[in-house]
Amino acid sequence: MSLNAALNSAQLSLTASQKRISISARNVAGAGDTDYSRKLTPLVTRDSGVFASGPIRSSDTRLYERYLESTSVAARENVRLTGLTRLSETVGDTADETSLVGRLGNLTNKLTEYLNAPADDNLARAAVVAAGDMARALNDAAAVVDEVRAGAVADVKTSVDRINTLLQNFESANTLIVQGTVLGADITDDLDRRDAIVAQLSEEIGISVATRENNDMVLFTDGGVTLFETSARKVSATTDAGQPVRVFIDGVQVAGDAPQMESKNGALVGAVALHNKDAAQYGEQLDKLALGLIQAFREIDPTDPANTAPGLFVDRSNATALPANPADLAKNISVNTAVDPAANPAGTPSKLRDGIAYDYNTAENAPSYSGQLSRLLDQVGEKNTDLDNKTLLDYASSTVSWVESSRQSSDAAVKVNDAVLTLVTTSLSNARGVDLNEETALQLEIERLFTASAQLISVVDNLFKTLFDAVR
Known part of the structure; x- marks a missing residue:
């Protein structure tokens, strides 16, 4: 090897080492950033010496796609669990008198006690108070349902706004990457920023990606609709009061009732499911339980x-007639003021x-009359076609069971998905993250x-000096 070739090789080695140490310093600086991927500068040998190529990113495409999916699934279930947990708070422990089942059971017990001593006005008042507790429990539960649904609508709006903002940010990042690729610039940090935006999008809605020429990326929902x-x-949602929430992407419905291309995951989908279904x-x-009461x-x-009229319980929006359907009854059910002195000074508990509405105690208003109370208890124990052919107590129990079962199912799904997400996140970090050691x-x-190259240059320099001294 000639002295010139040796000197050129040493200089190329120094240049490669300089680039590699610079990239390594970037890696150390980005070690604490979860969105940063390690940059590599592979050495390439050519006839003239060694060069440091790149930088290129450490990556694992399949792990990254699994990470996006796990993020979307976990986000969906966490939204549902939050809402279902709030709903389950309204049913309480069935063994507790403050639960829906407990209050209905207490009302039945108070009526039975009054039936056994119909002349006791204190027992009459106790039955009316128990009825009031039952009505308020339904009112409170209905208020929580409205609260959860309103919160879900707010979450849908927030999610839609965030998706649109992230898509605009993605467009800017993607444009820089395509332009940088064409120009041959270092785009590795830009790729990290774009991946971070995609990860944030996956929190809101299920995402799949495809990369084209010049690192141009296309985004789709997990239902196949093009996002970018x-x-x-454009992502939008309709949130009209009293109507199911619907989400559209570029005019195609992706969530809500009967979507054309349904998205399955993400916080947005979870909020829609919580509002429209859960x-x-x-x-x-x-409402059906209130109608049954x-x-x-x-x-x-x-x-x-053939003639009937409201008795102990009424629809406060129309207290003089039996409701034709259960709509909004849970929030409007109340005790008939004719028997409730707390709501009406003229209210008389013994009218129960x-x-x-009708006079049953026609035998000189006998204090021991119990026929109507007996009929009421018989009606309470009857199966009702409006309650899926169940008794009041059985239907209340099944309602409580449904809420708690849904919450437990969602809780189990959250735990499983969080565990999967943790595992995938760790694996992805190991695959493309920075290890300081x-x-x-x-x-x-x-x-x-670097030291070896510097020594080689020093040796070549001394040889050149010796050569020049010999020539002179």
Whole structure:
């Protein structure tokens, strides 16, 4: 090897070492950033010497895709669990008198006690108080349902706004990457920023990605709708009161009732499911329970059984007629003011025994009359077609069971998905993250190579000096 070739080789080695140590320093600086991927500068040997290529990123495409999926699934289930946990707080422990089942059981017990001593006005008042507790429990539960559904709507709006903002940020990052690729610039940090944006998008909605020429990326939902291709697509939602929430991407419905191309994961999907299905179904069950109460305590005309009227429980929006359907009954059910002195000074609890709309105690208002109370208890124990052919107590129990079962199922799903996400996140970090020990070892290696190259240059320099001295 000539002295010129040796000097050129040493200089190229120094240049490669300089680039490698610079990239290693970037890695050390980015070690604490979860969005940073380790940069590599592979050595390439050519006829003239050694060059440091790159930088290129450490990556694992399949792990990254699994990470996006796990993030979306975990986000969806966490949103649902939060709402279902709030709903489950309304049912309480069935062994507790403050639960829906407990209050219904207490009302039945108080009526039974009053039946056994119909002349006792204190027992009449106790039955009315128990009825009021039952009505307020349904009112409170309905208020929680409205609260959860309103919160879900707010979450949908927030999620839609965040997706649109992230898509605009993604467009800017993607443009820089495509331009940098064409120009041959270092785009590794830009790729990290773009991946971080995609990860944030996956929190809101299920994402799949495809990379084209010049590192141009296309985004799709997990249902196949294009989110980004050259430009961002518009995401919107309809949140009209009393209607199911619907989400659209570029005019295609992806979430809500009967979506055209359904998205399955992400916080946005979880919020829509919580509003349209979970909370709505529980609200419907509460309304049916309220309807069952009003029907069970209705009064029947003793002279014409075809005629009926509200009894102990009424729909406060129309207290003079039996409701035709259960809509909004849980929030509107109340105790008939005719028997409730707390709501009406003229309210008389004993009318529960004698009749509110009709007069049953016709035998000189006998204090020992119990016929109507007995009929009411019989009606409470009857199966009702409006309650899926169940009794009031059985339907209340099934409602409680449904809420708790849904919450437990969601809780189990959250635990499983969080464990999977933790595992995938750790694996992805190991695959593309920065190991400071590894970087330290690399820097020591580069230092030794740098020293060797510097010594070689020094030797060549001395040889050149000796040669020149000999020539002179």
